[in-house]
Amino acid sequence: MIKFINLKKEIPYTIFREKYEEAHRKGQKNIEAVAISSYDCKKKEVESRFVNLKFVDDGSFIFFSNYKSPKSLAFESHNQISALLYWDSINIQIRMKSKISKTSLHFNKNYFKGRSLKKNALAISSHQSSYIESYEGVQQNFSKALNSSNLSECPEYxxxxxxxxxYFEFWEGHKSRLNKRDAYEKVDDAWNHHVLQP
Structure with a gap:
């Protein structure tokens, strides 16, 4: 689930909320899954991965991660990303382009305290994307963290x-292949609307 807080009343945000609610009513699985694509200037590589979108706060889309992970380092290297959601229950694809930045330490600590202890143990125990000899090692690290006493304290990493x-693009698929595409691009604090050919 995605939590909406003081959502902007600007057109692309209201459309996003409407499509989200429609997909939710139709029982969309993994509705919070968003693919984030980034560019690493050092490696000169583009990578994509799914993350869980937790909040849309005013105009900000927020997810959480390990700050030492490859994607976090890529964001530091090049802070422009693209984001992609697809809700098959309503055959809607939503594309976004944006700059990305870290949330505040205060925000992170407050959110971490409200999470389940198992989720926090996983965040504490995992050196995300680092090599490890076996899956059993992952399980051992998790069990060790789960038995620690600081599971409500957000780690600095x-x-x-x-x-x-x-930029937003709302793609609506049709059997006829006459797919509907509406793009909204922000220029000088105003959203310009364009209809795109399929």
């Missing part, structure tokens, strides 16, 4: 990322 899109 974990927190949120926030992105405020400057």
């Amino acid at each position: 974990w927190g949120g990322f926030s992105f405020v899109p400057y």
Whole structure:
């Protein structure tokens, strides 16, 4: 589930909320899954991965991650990303382009305290994407962290990322292949609307 807080009343945000609620009513699985694509200037590589979108706060889309992970380092290297959601229950694809930045330490600590202890143990125990000899090692690290006493204390290497899109595209698929595409691009604090060919 995605939590909406003081959502902007600007057109692309209201459309996003409407499509989200429609997909939710139709029982969309993994509705919070968003693919984030980034560019690492050092490696000169583009990578994509799914993350769980937790909040849309005002105009900011927020997810959480390990700050030492490859994606976090890529964001530091190049802070422009693209984000992609697809809800098959309503055959809607939503594309966004944005700059990305870390959320505040205060925000991270407050959110971490409200999470389940198992989720926090996983965040504490995992050196995300680092090599490990076996899956049993992952399980052992998790069990060790789960038995620690500081599961409500947010580690400094974990927190949120926030992105405020400057571009939205809403793609609506049709059997006829006459797919509907509406793009909104922010220019000088105004959203320009364009209809795109399929």
